[in-house]
Structures are given as structure tokens and as C-alpha cells.
Amino acid sequence: MLAAYIVLMLILVLTGYFLGRRSGFALYRTAGSVRNAVHSLPSYHGWLTATFTFFPMVLALVAWTTLAPGISKSAAIGAAPVKELAVDPARRLLEEQALYRDVQVAANLLKQGQPLTRPELQPAAEAFMASQSRLSWALIIFGALGGAAGIALGLKRIKPAFRSRNAFEQIVMSVLIACSAVAVLTTVGIVFSVLYETLHFASVYPFWSFLTGTVWSPSSLTLGALPLFVGTILITLVAIAIAGPVGLFAAIYMSEYASQNVRNFVKPILEVLAGIPTVVFGFFAALTIAPMFKGMGDWIDLNLGTNLGVASESALAAGLVMGVMIIPFVSSLSDDVINAVPQSLRDGSFGMGATKSETIKKVVLPAALPGIVSAFMLAISRAVGETMIVVMAAGLAGNLTWNPLEAVTTITVQIKTLLVGDQEFNSPKTLSAFALGFVLFFFTLTLNMIALRIVRKYREQYD
DSSP: OHHHHHHHHHHHHHHHHHHHHHHHHHHHHHHGGGGGGOOSOHHHHHHHHHHHHHHHHHHHHHHHHHHHHHHHHHHHHHHOOOOOOOSSHHHHHHHHHHHHHHHHHHHHHHHTTOOOSSGGGHHHHHHHHHHHHHHHHHHHHHHHHHHHHHHHHHHHTOOTTOOHHHHHHHHHHHHHHHHHHHHHHHHHHHHHHHHHHHHHHHHHSOHHHHHHOSOEEGGGTEEOOHHHHHHHHHHHHHHHHHHHHHHHHHHHIIIIISOHHHHHHHHHHHHHGGGSOHHHHHHHIIIIIHHHHHHHHHHHHHHHOOOOOOOSSOHHHHHHHHHHHTHHHHHHHHHHHHHTSOHHHHHHHHHTTOOHHHHIIIIIHHHHHHHHHHHHHHHHHHHHTOOHHHHHHTOSOOOOOOOTTSOOOOHHHHHHHHHSSSOOTTSHHHHHHHHHHHHHHHHHHHHHHHHHHHHHHHOOOOO
């Protein structure tokens, strides 16, 4: 039924557009000698009428999406022949949710004509389906009435002096402002929600001990996060040590040395890396890179008498694969920035007798430095937030070490671990995930501030 409603909305919106546009053309035919009095083009009348049609139908859909599940759930639970539900609110909610899921399963079986595994739920399933049917028809009827009213309102306002262009542009401006506000408010909401839970965590666990503790063992409520900070920084350093030089040199080659045919072939191949799911990189790291490093370490220990002690899961393996993953972030952005450097600067350097390599080192790279720094900061932020590769290649051990050959863990991995499963939300163990998220947010914010200072310091202005 939802698909039918979307088709109906599309039909009515297009109808409103064409009717408004036709009425706009009619103004030109009837205006005669006062044609200059017609303010807006016919297409603007069409767009405005289509907008008047679209918004009521969207509001009807939003109201239906918000209210329909609760109404259907009440109808299903009210018709279910079950015993008295629990008095405790939390327990009662769990029982209602379980019963509602069973009724939905029974309704699907009835739709398919299959026998019910719990025949006593048939009245509730029938009530659920009847409620859904009534609500769907209500959506169709009210949506169609709203769309028709919008068409009528739009056509009524079409007059020679009516400024439909200004009205439509004002609506578009309001929509753009609303979208911007949603993005800003979402960020603010995330910050305050994480901050609130972090303060809650600080009230039940010493926050300084959390920041400086050297042992991370959530099972025993020993929540020293320093090993997580060190592990995050260590893996990020390994990743950027791989992605930084490779990505930057690839960008220099593609923008300064490669022919156009080579560039058109190489750049898309590099950017394909950005589209590979991180779980695929994690499998590659866990099944290929980590065992390879382990085997190499064992061979060196056996033949050279050393004691490297390469772990089966190591920060080096995770950082290496993560570095390969973030190469496109550095290479693609750096390539675009280097290409944006004015050709006149290169020509001036060549005119002074500089070679191509000297021009790149002394002119192009300094001019492109702000953009290159931004590319590096984006790559670092991507590495800091990575989870799957670390889970599969670096492990979950909260070891406090700077040795990349040992197993470590990161902030994001522990956030995932702490919030997975049936956890007690108000326990220090679960709340520590929000504290870790707040620290991670503060860390990335610091990186962005450093990048902004570098960009402002070295930014060049070109005519």
C-alpha cells in the first residue's frame, strides 16, 4: 500500500505541475496588451502548484508512519487472548513486544494461507490485518484529499501579478535552511547526548582513573583506558605511515608526470579501494597479512636466535591493511589540490630555470600544502574511526604497548564490544562506552583544529 501511495503522490504532484504550468500559459494568452503585468514564467506557477500538492501528502505520510504502528499494536494486543500482563512497566513492555512479534508472524502466515503455529493468536492477527487495512485506506484518502486541496490552492493563487517565482524560491530557501539546521542540530544533539552520558559515567567511576589507568578489564570493572588510547594512536600511525607517502607520491605522479590516458586509467583504480567494504579488508588482514607476519617472525626467531614474539594478531597487520584502505583519501584529494595550483606558478618557476622536480618541491607542494594537510587529516580521522579491520586483525586485548608486533585494541572496537548484547545500561561498564566516544570526539576535534591552524598559516591567495 505504501508503494501505491507513493505512485499516487507522484501522479498528483505531476498533475499539479502541469495544471499550474498550463494556467500560467493561459495568463499570457488572456493578458493581451498588459502582458508585461504577468510577473512569473509559467513553469514557476507549475512548480509552486506541485509544491502545494507535495507537502500535504508528505505530512500525511509522516503522520501515518508515526501513528500507524502504535494503533496496529494496540489493536493486536487488545484482541489477543492472553493472560494479564505484568504490572512492572519494564516487564510489561517486554511482554507486549514479544506478543506483538508473535502476532505479526501469525498475520504473515494468514496472508500466505499457511496454518498457524499458535492458533489462539488468529483473532489478534485478524485484528492486526484489519487495522493495517483501515490505516492504509485512511492514508490513501487523506493523502489524496490533501493533494487535491494543494492543487486547488495553487491554481487559485495564479494571477498575472502573483509572484510565484519569489514564493517558490522562498520555499526552496526554507527547505535548504531546514536541511542545514538538521545537520547542525544533529551534531549538537550527538555532542550533548554523549556528554550527558559521560558525566553520568564520571559520577559512578573516577574519571581521572579512567583516563590514566593502565589496565582495561571491563569484566572486573577495571576501566583504565590508556591502553585503548595507545592502541588507537599506534595503529593510526602505522596506517598513515603507509597511506601518507604512497598516496602523496601517487598524487604527484598522476598530476605532474602521468599522461592524460594513464591518469584516466590509474586514478579510478586507486579510488576503487575506497569502495571496498571494510570487512573485506578485515578478512584479508586476518587470513593473509597477520599469518604472514606471524610466520616471518617465527622464521626470524628460529634462524637468527631473536625473540621478536610476533603475535598472531598485531597492530602492524591491522595498520598495514588500514593504510592501504585509506590511500584513496590521500591520493585523490591531494591530486585534486595539486591540479588546482595555477599553471602560471609552474611556468614562472620553469622560466627561472628550475627543473620539474624543483618546481614540484619548491612551488607546487608549498602552494598545495593546506589541501594536502586536509587530505591527511581526513585519512587520519578515517583510520581512527575504523573498527572491523582492528577487530579481525589486531584483536581485543587491551595491552599497553608501543610494539606494533603485539596485539592491541582501539577505542572504537571497545565501544562496539561494550554496547553489543544484553547489557545493563546504567552500569559503569556500559557507560564507559560513552566516555570513550567523548574522548574520541575530543581527539578528532583536536586534529581538526590543528589542521585548520596549518591551513590558515600556509594558505596562499591566488588571483
